[in-house]
Amino acid sequence: MTTTVSPRKRRVPEKAMPIVLGGGFLVLVAILWQIAAWAGLVNPFLTSSPVLIAGSLGDQIGSGLLLRSLGTSALELVIGFGMAAIVGVAVGLLMGRYRYVDYVVEPYVWLLYSAPIVALFPLLVLMFGLGSPTVVAITFLMSVIPVIVNSAQGVRNVDPKLIRTAVSFGAGETALLRKVILPASVPTVMAGLRLGVGRGLVGVVVGEFFAGDGGIGYNISFFAGHLGTTEVLASVFVVIVAGVLLNVGARKLESLADSWRTELP
Amino acid sequence: MTQGLRTRPPRPVAAAPPSRAVGLRWLPPVRARFVLGSLVVVLALWQLCASIGLVDVQFTSTPVAIVQAGGDLLSSGELWENAQTTLVEFFAGFALAVVVGVPVGMLMGWKLRIRQTLEPALIALYVTPSLALLPLVVLALGIGEASKIAMVFIEAVITIAVNAMAGIRETDPKLVQAARAFCASGGAMFGKILFPSALPTIMAGLRLGAGRGVIAVIVAELYGGTDGVGQLISTYGQNFDVAPLLFLTLVVGIFGYVVTALLRVLGTAATSWER
Numbered sequence: 001m002t003t004t005v006s007p008r009k010r011r012v013p014e015k016a017m018p019i020v021l022g023g024g025f026l027v028l029v030a031i032l033w034q035i036a037a038w039a040g041l042v043n044p045f046l047t048s049s050p051v052l053i054a055g056s057l058g059d060q061i062g063s064g065l066l067l068r069s070l071g072t073s074a075l076e077l078v079i080g081f082g083m084a085a086i087v088g089v090a091v092g093l094l095m096g097r098y099r100y101v102d103y104v105v106e107p108y109v110w111l112l113y114s115a116p117i118v119a120l121f122p123l124l125v126l127m128f129g130l131g132s133p134t135v136v137a138i139t140f141l142m143s144v145i146p147v148i149v150n151s152a153q154g155v156r157n158v159d160p161k162l163i164r165t166a167v168s169f170g171a172g173e174t175a176l177l178r179k180v181i182l183p184a185s186v187p188t189v190m191a192g193l194r195l196g197v198g199r200g201l202v203g204v205v206v207g208e209f210f211a212g213d214g215g216i217g218y219n220i221s222f223f224a225g226h227l228g229t230t231e232v233l234a235s236v237f238v239v240i241v242a243g244v245l246l247n248v249g250a251r252k253l254e255s256l257a258d259s260w261r262t263e264l265p
Numbered sequence: 266m267t268q269g270l271r272t273r274p275p276r277p278v279a280a281a282p283p284s285r286a287v288g289l290r291w292l293p294p295v296r297a298r299f300v301l302g303s304l305v306v307v308l309a310l311w312q313l314c315a316s317i318g319l320v321d322v323q324f325t326s327t328p329v330a331i332v333q334a335g336g337d338l339l340s341s342g343e344l345w346e347n348a349q350t351t352l353v354e355f356f357a358g359f360a361l362a363v364v365v366g367v368p369v370g371m372l373m374g375w376k377l378r379i380r381q382t383l384e385p386a387l388i389a390l391y392v393t394p395s396l397a398l399l400p401l402v403v404l405a406l407g408i409g410e411a412s413k414i415a416m417v418f419i420e421a422v423i424t425i426a427v428n429a430m431a432g433i434r435e436t437d438p439k440l441v442q443a444a445r446a447f448c449a450s451g452g453a454m455f456g457k458i459l460f461p462s463a464l465p466t467i468m469a470g471l472r473l474g475a476g477r478g479v480i481a482v483i484v485a486e487l488y489g490g491t492d493g494v495g496q497l498i499s500t501y502g503q504n505f506d507v508a509p510l511l512f513l514t515l516v517v518g519i520f521g522y523v524v525t526a527l528l529r530v531l532g533t534a535a536t537s538w539e540r
Contacts (some may be wrong), residue, residue, distance in 0.1 A: 022385035103299030115518030122502025202394035224400030243393030
């Protein structure tokens, strides 16, 4: 007992180091930025300053603009990514399970993967009109690819011994899917969903640049058009916070979905 | 088809290929046949639906029209002229990202305190869409080439740095301990242990960074610019001229694929000592 106490004493500050150094770095950057803006070292028109950004965030919250925009963007993300999750997992399972489906669908997946989907926005605007439906379509197309690729990989990686055992015990295709393939591929599928939601966020923000009529991305583009650097940076800050929160949430869900798994001796 | 396959084995048996090789020999053609067949069927159906009026040609164009539009773009020199600008922007931004991202990432992987200081900021940027910075970059650098280069740089450098950091950190600690036990200097440790072991991950980072960079340069040109492939796409898009739009999107997709494939070959060559 006494031996474990002394290393722990030293370990506590060591554990705090990432927070102290990492957080300190961000605070330092903010302070230097503020000082540079006050001292007139940088052009505040181009770089704004943390105090101005905080003020602008306060204004946007007060006027309800921030909440409204967040609502619009979140709805687009939920619908677009939700559809991508359903379609992506279904297509990925089929591709992973049946070789011929894989061969037939493969070229289109790679096409979508390497083509700049945002460039298709005029086409999508033509189909869905300017506004949320087009942004949802871009979000869907952006986020469906990693979900498909990962789900297919997850199914392919299922231990063939498990499948052979289940089949020899008389499992049909449905039971096989529900009891063996799906549970065994959960980690890879979840990783795909996490990657997909990240790309979905890109889709929402960039989609709103070009085809939106509201939302955070639209605000960024709109304020930039009116040379409002401070408002742009405030919105970018919101996007960064949203991205970090989404990623943290996705990782939590990922470990939660995997927590039932027990290591067999 | 199956008959042809069944009659095949007897002859090569004399050459005594292992049974695995027989499977491998005819497996790729099956795959290629299905991929090609799927492409042909979809293109033919697309063309057919458009010509009998099942789908609106204004929305979807047709494969023939896309090929024609591609021919026009190529023969008029319009594509090559704009592609030159885009290529210069992409490679300038990507080269800058490699020059900055690899050393910074490796330093972060190597030195604990540097990593602890920079990691939260880097990861925050890694998980957020840095394309959100695009209007800001345009505001600061104008709609010329500088803002595109900056966007490619930002998109690529974060991915490259994160992977370089991961590569160094994944080095087998036993190797590091052994080198330390033999009193390796800092330089030797880095040049002989850390860098070679991180190289595959660094190359993977370059590949991902290049893919993101291609998207970034096109999106930046779409957003505003005077020339470049993205600007060309934007012009045709504003006229709702779908055939050249789809052709150009395809060209960009193929370019991204080729760059990624080239980097993959380069990475395999650079790490060939591993096997």
